[in-house]
Amino acid sequence: MANYVNYKLIERGDNWVELCFDQPDSKANIFNESALRELDAVVADLAGRKDVKGVLVTSGKKDMFVAGADINLIKSLDTIDKAIEGASAGQQAIHRFSKLPFETVAAINGACLGGGFELALACKKRLASDSKAVKIGLPEVMLGILPGFGGSVRLPRLIPLTAALPMILTGKQVDGVRAYKAGIVDAYLPSQDFNERALKWAKANAGKPGRRVHTFKDKVMEMVPMRGIVFSQARKGVMKATKGKYPAPLKILDLLGEIHGLDTEEALKREAKSFAVLAVTPISKRLIELFQLSESVKKTNGVGPEVTPIKVERAGVLGAGVMGGGIAWAFANKDIPVRMKDLNWDSVGLGLQQAGETFGYALKKKRLTKPQFMGKMGHISGTLDYAGFKNLDVVVEAVVENMDVKKKVLAETENHVSENCILASNTSSLSITEMQSACKRPQNVAGFHFFNPVSRMPLIEVIAGAQSSPQAVATLFELAKKLGKTPIVVKDGPGFLVNRLLLPYMNEAMFLFSEGVSVERIDKVMVDFGMPMGPMRLADEVGIDTASKVAKILNNAFGARAEASPLSEIIAKSGRLGKKNGKGFYIYENGKQLGIDDSIVQLIPNRTAKSAGLTDQELVQRMIYPMINEAALALAEGVVKTPGEVDLGMIMGTGFPPFRGGLMRFADSERAQKVAETLERFAGAGGGDRVKPNQALWDVAKRGNFYRD
Ligand SMILES: NC(=O)c1ccc[n+]([C@@H]2O[C@H](COP(=O)([O-])OP(=O)(O)OC[C@H]3O[C@@H](n4cnc5c(N)ncnc54)[C@H](O)[C@@H]3O)[C@@H](O)[C@H]2O)c1
Structure with missing residues (x-):
């Protein structure tokens, strides 16, 4: 068998082959031009072998199956013809893979998104692990396009329409358990020794039909006239959410309506065309750019690689008001224990209540289980004094918006924390540089400006005062990311940026x-x-x-x-x-x-x-x-x-x-x-x-x- 750059073919006994996607010099597997071209060659190679009984598709990357198609390639598509050509190339490689005359099983042990999920959908069966890193989805709509490597065709044919629509229309991602419940994967296995377990499972279940989870109700929903009602409800939902400003979800609904019942080849052709129409729009280019901007934030610490941020394992919040309660929630939500201090127990109670309401909402929506809810709430403890502050890595000040009060509170706090503790102010308008003038260790003081409501607003402005150390800024930048937010570093000044x-x-x-x-x-x-x-x-x-x-x-x-x-x-x-x-x-x-x-x-x-x-x-x-x-x-x-x-x-x-x-x-x-x-x-x-x-x-x-x- 030939050698490949992006893939390894490993003989796994009993005439099974492991096809391991392992792109060189990269943390991720991405379907770029070379990976797609090689996939074609791999498929031809495998198709020519009479001895093969099955192929297990795995990934050589940690926490990652395949991240998707090359986004720069999509961004560069500037004519409809080029876009059709691009989508068709990917579609065809994956489609030829889907036609291999033996068992094909995807072993998903991490992110399986976009083109990666489309490859998995082209397998006869799919397996997911219970690793936290597993996230399966089609996020194309968020880039103003639609799944163009066969995902728009195959997902609604695999799982009930009412489950497929939200995934394609909103880019919703699922973990292994949810993927199993939705009928996306055939089994859900422990992540330890996952590839071995997957291989064993694949061999044992070879030839058996794939799992289908459609209930009687699901089947009725896919028949005329219910199908029409499902689509018109979905269209209403899209219009409500987007006010018609985003063409992609509307185009997706048109396409899914159009390809229902068509043979796969014809459906794929129409998918490529619809993809192309969206891919050349300025809206798609803008959304891709926005995605790249937020991705670039993930790769920096806001200062420079020479600076090592402090790892934040314990936090404090001063002031349990509207913002303090929200900030305590943000820490607890990421399992960072947090001490919340206010002037009296009533105020502390209000802060706790506020965090509790946000977690309560997640519980109601089944995003948290009862034990998880209790665990998260257990991370927040209230106090009227500085007990326990010596162990904190960061204290966020969210007391009233008054310079004298803030200076006093920060100066006092400095006496109760360790030398390295970062003091961050959530002020929305006051000068960080002036606050530093009241502190013994001004280098440890910086701004950390959350937006209201904390649980929903994704931005944090990290404000560098005149004396803030690069390490303080980098620590807060990394902390913002750890809290699931998007940070930008902003110079101190009235109103900061936003x-x-x-x-x-x-x-x-x-x-x-x-x-x-x-x-x-x-x-x-x-x-x-x-x-x-x-x-x-x-x-x-x-x-x-x-x-x-x-x-x-x-x-x-x-x-x-x-x-x-x-x-x-x-x-x-x-x-x-x-x-x-x-x-x-x-x-x-x-x-x-x-x-x-x-x-x-x-x-x-x-x-x-x-x-x-x-x-x-x-x-x-x-x-x-x-x-x-x-x-x-x-x-x-x-x-x-x-x-x-x-x-x-x-x-x-x-x-x-x-x-x-x-x-x-x-x-x-x-x-x-x-x-x-x-x-x-x-x-x-x-x-x-x-x-x-x-x-x-x-x-x-x-x-x-x-x-x-
Ligand atoms: N509310 C917003 O929309 C918003 C948005 C971003 C930033 N901010 C900033 O966040 C900070 C807090 O705003 P808020 O809206 O939460 O105010 P708030 O009035 O709801 O809460 C302030 C809390 O601080 C407590 N407090 C006062 N002095 C204290 C002290 N010495 N020690 C401990 N606690 C003390 C008060 O008892 C009160 O519970 C302000 O700097 C504000 O500018 C507010």
């Missing part, structure tokens, strides 16, 4: 309201743009009093360009604080939004109709372009280093629409020159310094784009 950029947007929305545009319309144009909620609704969520306070802080820091609309203060003073007390721009009952508070209009002094005639597009420009303006300045000041970090921050921290690729990608698609000229016009029309394009933006306009690719 709030600094968000403020002009919220502020302009307030000005537009004073200039005659309705709350309803302001929010609608931004939701149509793709924001998860409009700015007025966001002000209600944040708290109008809080929004007003932050606006003032930034106004003081930045002067005329951050002139705060007086509106939020007036509204907050009228007792409308937003969702937390049931009235803001909207009215709420038990947290549910009931409608707009029309009476709010009467509170606005000298309301004009100046902007009422602006088009929807101009309204978007009025709110988004000032953010771009501020981002240009922040980049020039080195608040973050790259436009990619701005995009990651805005998408993960504010829900800026991922399909637009982030604020900077959007700016490039609009062209910086047009953004600057439009802002100049807005400034001339009464917006003044608030919306005047700054030199940094003009510089970008002159250069062309924010991104330099």
Whole structure:
């Protein structure tokens, strides 16, 4: 038999061959051009052997079966023809494999995603281990494409439609147990000596039919007319979740409807075509780029390889309020024991209750078992003093937003922790550098800015104060990843990155309201743009009093360009604080939004109709372009280093629409020159310094784009 670069063929007795995918010089197995071409040759090799009774497909990598197709290859597809050709090449190699005239069994002992799962689906049987590393799924939809190596065809033919649809439409991944329950794998085996056990199982079960889990109800659901109802429900779900902004899930539904009952070859052809249509869209390119940005975060510690972060095994949280309770949850959720300190037991109780509610929700949704729930809650202990703080690696401060209090608390904490303990502040607006001035070991102090609600918001800004050591920054960066979050390193300064950029947007929305545009319309144009909620609704969520306070802080820091609309203060003073007390721009009952508070209009002094005639597009420009303006300045000041970090921050921290690729990608698609000229016009029309394009933006306009690719 020939030698291969990516695969090893090992004789395993009884005429069984192990086909081990083991790409050289790589931690992962990826279907790139060479691996696919070689797979074809391997299949031809095996097909020519009369003695083979079975093939066990394994991986030579730890915790990994196959990670998927080469993402750079997908990103490079720029014409439909090239994309069809690319998908067909993969499809055909895998399809020829599926036609081998003997038993083929995939032994899945780690990540089995995208193209990897599609190879497993082409096997006659599949086995999964109980390793925590097993995750099986088709994440293509998250990259704006669909499974194009046969997955869209084979998965709905293997398992019930109602189980296949969510996996293809949302990219949902399952572990070994869930894969077994869903009928994806034929057996679920212990991970110890997995390949040996898998081989034994495969030999013992050779020739027997594969496992099918379809119930009577599943079979009815796949027949006309129920099938139509399942599809129309799925379409409704997709529209609700994506508001029609993402073409991939809609295309998937069209394709699955179209290929039902077709022979596999014809179905594969249609799959390749649908894949190609999606692969060349700018939305797919943006989503792939976003994926690559978040992957690149995983490979760094935020500082440099020469810095070794401290391993965080025990943590503390000061303040058991809204954020403290959430942060304690985040530690416990990753099985890091955490001490939560507050001024009295009532407050500690509230923090515990908050963490308990989040774990309780997971329990209700069956994401946690009762013993797991108890275990997680057991990681959080409350205290009124510093008992146990000597053993902590990190303490996160989340007490009230007041510089004097924070300085006092940090200075006091330093006396009760070890010399190496990192002190992290969750402040949303105060200077880390100033906090360091109150500390004996300022090098151990840095910012660690979570977003609210902690359990749902993926971003953490790691703020380097003037004296923060690289090790403190790297430790917090690694810790954020360990907590399942996406960190970006941000220079200390008012509003850090995300709030600094968000403020002009919220502020302009307030000005537009004073200039005659309705709350309803302001929010609608931004939701149509793709924001998860409009700015007025966001002000209600944040708290109008809080929004007003932050606006003032930034106004003081930045002067005329951050002139705060007086509106939020007036509204907050009228007792409308937003969702937390049931009235803001909207009215709420038990947290549910009931409608707009029309009476709010009467509170606005000298309301004009100046902007009422602006088009929807101009309204978007009025709110988004000032953010771009501020981002240009922040980049020039080195608040973050790259436009990619701005995009990651805005998408993960504010829900800026991922399909637009982030604020900077959007700016490039609009062209910086047009953004600057439009802002100049807005400034001339009464917006003044608030919306005047700054030199940094003009510089970008002159250069062309924010991104330099
Ligand atoms: N709420 C948000 O949306 C949000 C988002 C990001 C960051 N933050 C920041 O997080 C921090 C906390 O905000 P929050 O909304 O959770 O406030 P909060 O008022 O809900 O909680 C503050 C807690 O700190 C406690 N506390 C005060 N002094 C203390 C001390 N000396 N020792 C121990 N505990 C003390 C209070 O009793 C209270 O329980 C602030 O710096 C805030 O700016 C808030």
